[in-house]
Amino acid sequence: MALTSFDAIQLKVQDRNGEIRILNIPAEAEYNVMEVLKTFGYKMRATCGGMGLCADCHCKVLEGSDDLPDPTDQELETLDEIPDAAFNSRLSCQIKPGQHLNGVYLHLMPTDYY
Template sequence: MINITVEDRSGDVQTIEIPEGINLNLMEALKAYEYEMRATCGGMALCADCHCKVLEGWDKLPEQQEQELITLDSRPDAEQFSRLCCQIKVNEDIDGLKIRLLSED
């Protein structure tokens, strides 16, 4: 199991257990676990509806690609540890990740 600790937009913190080999990105996985996730662009790193702040485990994550950086640049609330969940593949590497979901708007 891959454990991800998620603080939702209302401040509730829960650790979710995602089975290995699920072949989803973190945005899709969170949606599957019934987190509110509008995901306007469907996972193309274009809308930032899945914007999160990484609280722990930044170094476990894959490097940011150009499109994610461009999109984050357009967000007023982006910061140093901002990521888009749709650009993070759920696999054993990210076990123990801790994130805070930021507002969709």
């Protein structure tokens, strides 16, 4: 069943302290997941401005990775430089919102500054 503009996309997020929240994102949201997380109060430094270069928004997809669009070449290059990157690592700045996010579970990875 397709989401309508009145439905919310449910995204489950485990923050850097282990707290888990379910976020209801408007179906018409246009920003990348990093920007959406910032609107919900998650701290994201994003020194590259969402270009997929700095990995400040590194997360691991614990559930629902099969539904997400494939990572871009730039995202893969950046993830290659992260020592704790794994097969399920993504950069939240490179994930656009949409129905594919409904039911996804992300774990925000610790950084040097948080």
